[in-house]
Amino acid sequence: MNYFCSVHIQSKKDAEKSFFIVLNNEKDTDKELPNLTKEILLENNSYKEFIAQYKPKLVFADYRVYSTDSEIYASTQDDVFEHLIQSGQATCIGQSEINVDCAKDKHSGRRKKKKSSLVLKVGIVGGAVVLGVSAFGLGNTLGKSQVVSTEKISTENTITDDGMIIPVQAEISPDAEQITISVDRSYSAVPTEDLQLKGEVIDGSAQITLPEFDKTDFFTHVSGYTWGFTTDPDGKKIEYYGGNTYSFSENIKLYRVLVKYGGGSGTKEDPYLIDYFDQLELMGEEKARGYFKQTEDIVFPEWASHKPIDTVNELKSDLQSEYFEYDGNGYAIQNLDNPLFGTVSGAVIKNVNIQNSFINTIEFKDYGFIACKAYNYRYETGNGKTYETGETLIQHCSVSHSAIYAEIPKEETTENVQIVTAPAVVPPDLVEYDEDGNVIEPENIEAAKNGEYAIGAITGLGGQIENCYVTDFGVSASLSDYFLYVGGISGKPANVFNSVVYNFSAQGNIFNAGGIAGSCGGSRMYNPTGKELPDYYGGNIQGCAARKIVITTESSAGGIAGESSTDAENAVISNCYANELTLVSGIFEDNKMIKTGYCGGIIGSDGKEKNGHKIMNTVSTADFSVIGNKKFSDYDETIRLAPDYAFYQENILTVINKNTISPDNPKEIYTGNFIFDITLFGDENGGLAFPSEISDLFEKVYVEGNSDE
DSSP: OEEEEEEEEEETTSOEEEEEEEOOTTSOTTTOOOOOOHHHHHHOHHHHHHHHHHOOSEEEEEEEEEEESSOOOTTOOHHHHHHHHHTTSEEEEEEEEEEEETTTTSSOOOOOOOOOOBOOOEEEETTEEEESSOOOOTTSOTTOBOOOOOOOOOSSOEEOTTSEEEOOOOBOOTTSBEEEEEEOOTTSSSOOOOEEEEEEOBTTBEEEEOOEEOTTOTTTOOTTEEEEEESSTTOOSOSEETTOEEEESSOEEEEEEEEEBTBOOSSSSSOEEEOSHHHHHHHHHTTOOEEEEEOSOEEOOTTOOOOOEEEOOOOOSOGGGGOEEEEOTTOEEEOOSSOSEEEEESEEEESOEEESOEEEEOOOSOEESSEEEEEOBEEEOTTSOEEEOOOOEEESOEEEEEEEEEOOOOOOOOTTOOOOOOOOOOOGGGOOBOTTSOBOOOOOOOOOOOEEEEEESSEEEOOEEESOEEEEEEEEEOSSSEEEEEESSEEEOSEEESOEEEEEEEEESEEEEESSEEEOOOEEEEOTTSOEEEEEEOOEEESOEEEEEEEEESSEEESSEEEEOBSSSSOEEESOEEEEEEEEEEEEETTEEEEEOEEESSEEEEOSSSBOOEEESOEEETTSOSEEEOSSOEEOTTOEEEOGGGGGSGGGHHHHTSEEEOSSOTTOEEEOOEEEOTTTSEETTEEOEEEGGGGGGGGTOOOOOOOOO
């Protein structure tokens, strides 16, 4: 039988939150049923997040304890627990409440341990673990006092030959009740005794920290896999993770077990766990399928290079086997040198935070830190059935203090070496003369510039992007070919909703760039071989803001989108604003503009597609026209041209939070969800509006100061 509890906590000022906690299922249920204690509540991550966000003085917790025969884990998602309750697969066996005085109960309620003699000394002699005292036998009765060694313990962790980092043991009173955890080491090449870890019993259990496995040890670490512990000698799953502290109520023996990734089985109820950089590499090698959940911040070592993960739905009849979801769980990934994902289709990527990462490349292709390109594939069978992967959904992600450099490295040249270029030789039979016999010089025709591919912080090409935040992001392109689209969120997305870009710059060989998207032309369908199909969709940008945007392009630059118009029907840009814009577009020669491009506060220029965009309920800076080059797109009377100071006034919400009715369906209404909070988004001039859905992302971004080196 397994046990969990549903918890509802509330502060004195009516802030509230609900979540689930898996209880210790190891108890002897004939004697005592598991229950929620204040100590368990205080250590729960959801509770800690509530305290950090609202900083209450008092917290009132109501909870119910449930039993179920279904397998549940600490990583099980809330909707699974709710399904167990609603379907009757979980039975309520009790309920109660806990009141927490946050100042008084800031730390765990365990009583302070007495200073006394120590339990254990662990050292390495000739490759074997030497214990300072004889260990408990597993048959010892729980609660008996034991006389142990009074030798002092080492003040540093011990690293063994098999890669285990044995933690320093806590002091235990000689007459205290103790629990012993034995760690099997019979696998060792050198005969080695079991490792004995002891803890003092307090309130019926002992807190014991298990040995950690050294992932930097090349000879003991298995790349992409994780060592852990299980109570079953033949177990295949990790029950206890190394380096963690657990509460034990009885003596047990643990066995080492190796699992793929950080554990899990890849199902929705038990996702694969990701907590180390080389597990991301294994995902790429195995063309990841299933559910994945990140459980720690991941920092790539300076020497490690990431290979983008491709996960493409192959449109098999068993759609579930093709499903892919990566949940970053709010943790960060730092020091990436390549996009996290390469080509994806029909995927869900959410809660990923890319920080302090830089891509330096000479390859001419699509780039995005979350994904390079997202495709939507369709396959039609001979009997009329149609299979479709669907658009990749990217939700609640952020990219901060990162850049993409598509540049050819400068070649070193020897000083004082004069390079002489011979004049072109024209064959005599190709020389042309005018009526007076003078040679006609050929016209200097500029070679056509190749424009292709897209760059963005979230995606290069494609993807339905929702509730994302980008800050301190830059693109510099100096390859011989030109990037067609560059955007703060995406080069050319399917749609973008409720997202913000702050402090974005793009310069170099770029045709079109915008604060949110290089192009809002939307996406199209592809067949399984990658051939384009005549089906278009998307092209909408709604509920977005772009601030402090610096763009230099050759064709068009816009506060929201560089280029508009689409082959999809009834696309809209609504409930947006863009301010603090520095937009320059045109062709330069010897630092002089010889051909002017187009700049607009919302759209730089319409493109060549057949349908324009409708702009509604949007605020554009008065420094630019709404659309730099208007052919097909248009805007209505709900558009406001505002000076810089007006963006700091809360009445802007009367425009950007208005209802926008879909041109496709009058029953579909988009409503802006902007709010003000100067502590999260603003400057010395005041607060600025942002979508409420991204409030927590402001605290997750990471900015590292640049050195002068």
